[in-house]
Amino acid sequence: MADALKIGIAGLGTVGASLARILLERREMLTTTCGRPIEIAAVCARDRSRDRGVDLSHAIWFEDAVALAEQAEIDVFVELMGGAGDPAHAAVTAALSRGIHVVTANKALLAAHGVELAMLAEERGCLLNYEAAVAGGIPVIKALRESLTGNTVSRVYGIMNGTCNYILTKMEKEGLSFAECLKEAQRLGYAEADPTFDIEGNDTAHKLSILTTLAFGNRISADDIYLEGISNISIEDIRAAADLGYRIKLLGVAQKTDTGIEQRVHPTMVPIESEIAQVDGVTNAVAIESDILGELLMVGPGAGGNATASAVLGDIADIAKSRPGAQKVPVLGRPAKSLEPYVRAQIRKHHGGYFIRMTVEDRAGVFANMAGHMAENGISLESIVQHSKHFTESVEPKTIILVTHATMEDSVRRAVAAISKEGYLAGPPQVIRIERPKSA
Structure with missing residues (x-):
């Protein structure tokens, strides 16, 4: 049997703690499935004394993520801190520069620095996996990056933010105002104390920019997305939509047009009989339209400790199963240096x-x-x-x-x-x- 795959986890919040627990509880199963053991060799978190419900006494603790990436004896650096800047950016860069594989759930990091990091990974012969960065437990990255090879994708769209979908669903089903539903989402932990990033569409935009690059082969361009949130959706809109046979969903949509690539995030009316209209609550859904397969719709949990940890674990398992010298799948679906410049379509067309x-x-x-x-x-x-x-x-x-x-x-x-x-x-x-x- 091959030597153990040693991983370092930076960030032990909800997702990191769930990942650590699953790795320890299912050690034997993962060893059999992956052909080698997976060991947590190092960790980094803000509070070392916090009870996370998992025994990490065997792992080496580092004071900061960059030190872990630069010094730990690991094969895979798992970044679960979040944020587009440092320490996430510096730590991932340090790991890749050492020739260490990286797994991340950080859509903000990829939206801001994805092309740069992809180039570095490909130069160093590393894998940079990020299934958990978009739509949680839904394997949409693998579908676009690997499974749909040979297909020409014409459109990608979906519900990519559980907070917004929960609010819109509750408004419709209970006849409550946006403000009332937001307050309930915050009470349940679906929305942050400052929910702006979610409800104004920024979170969806980051995820959409990554899917756009995988679908159409352009450089990531998160700043060129037409953006509207749901804060101005009223109960009158919800009721009027229902009367007309529609439901309102916050969709991220990317498609090719005659004038370029159109990326937009906004409230959208979808026919009530459509499959995506049936996606309620915090659930996510992503649809991919292509010439060979037609339309593929994937639905599942888009957030939460277990769902996101499952996607992260899948990425780690792929690395564990890979063999030295094997051809690596390009980080963004095609070599980063060959990505085309992004040409923004005229949204008003x-x-x-x-x-x-x-x-x-x-x-x-x-x-x-x-x-x-x-x-x-x-x-x-x-x-x-x-x-x-x-x-x-x-x-x-x-x-x-x-x-x-x-x-x-x-x-x-x-x-x-x-x-x-x-x-x-x-x-x-x-x-x-x-x-x-x-x-x-």
């Missing part, structure tokens, strides 16, 4: 249907005026819904819902801007894209 909700003052001619502005911009309306049965003499504002046929985004924006200048809107208009999956 996005072609699709739109949901437009407007609160208007009760006055004659509003319908005709709105329809006129839509027609002037070449927009065909699929439906117009007034949420009160009829206009009355009341001065209370009325809600009007417009659903367009497929149209250009710049046309929608021009029409909405023109309507906003008319003076009869009683609040800001809401515009939500409609996405129709192939499976719908």
Whole structure:
């Protein structure tokens, strides 16, 4: 049997502690499966005295992650600290520079430095595995990097943030406001005390940028993503979507267009009968559309100690099974030096249907005026819904819902801007894209 694979774990939070426990509890099974033992040789964490429910007395403790990466006698450096900067970046760089394989769950690090780290890994002949960085326990990285070889991918999209999906699901099922659902998500530990990174779409954007590179062979470009969060989604939007046969999900979408690669994160209406509309709570889902396979939809837990640790363990096991001199899968699906420059598509040329909700003052001619502005911009309306049965003499504002046929985004924006200048809107208009999956 081959010598033990020695690993060093930097970060013993929820994921790190779960990983350590699984490695120790299932040592014999992993030895049989991988053909060699896997040993925790070194660890690093902020608080050495904290009870993590696992005995790590046999491992060498380091005061900081960079020292572990530079000095520990290990074969694999496992980075579970998070964050795009140091110490994660410095530690991973140090490990790769030594020729040590790296496993990470850090999407922020990869979104910011993925190409640089991939080049370093390939120069040193190392593996850099990161299945847990996107969609937790769903094996979407392996699917794009290995399983779909030979396929031409046209679109990748999905629900990649459990916090947002939980909030939107709870709003729909319990009729609660966004604020109430966010508070509950924080109480349950699904949302941070400062939830901005999740609810404004940044977390999804980091994950999407990695999937985009794997799908289309471009350099990672997390800063070139059109971004909208869910904080402005109201219970009125949720109810209107249901009335029209849709559910609202925060989707990350990447696809090739005539003008480049389109990356966008925003609330999206999906047909209620589609598979992705059925994904509730903190569950994640990623769909890949390709020419040979068609549409592949993968659904599973997107976060949590066990789910993420499972993905990290899978990456470690792949390294344990690999043999010296064997051909290594490129970190980002193709050699990092051959990745193409990212060309951002013109998001306003996005072609699709739109949901437009407007609160208007009760006055004659509003319908005709709105329809006129839509027609002037070449927009065909699929439906117009007034949420009160009829206009009355009341001065209370009325809600009007417009659903367009497929149209250009710049046309929608021009029409909405023109309507906003008319003076009869009683609040800001809401515009939500409609996405129709192939499976719908």
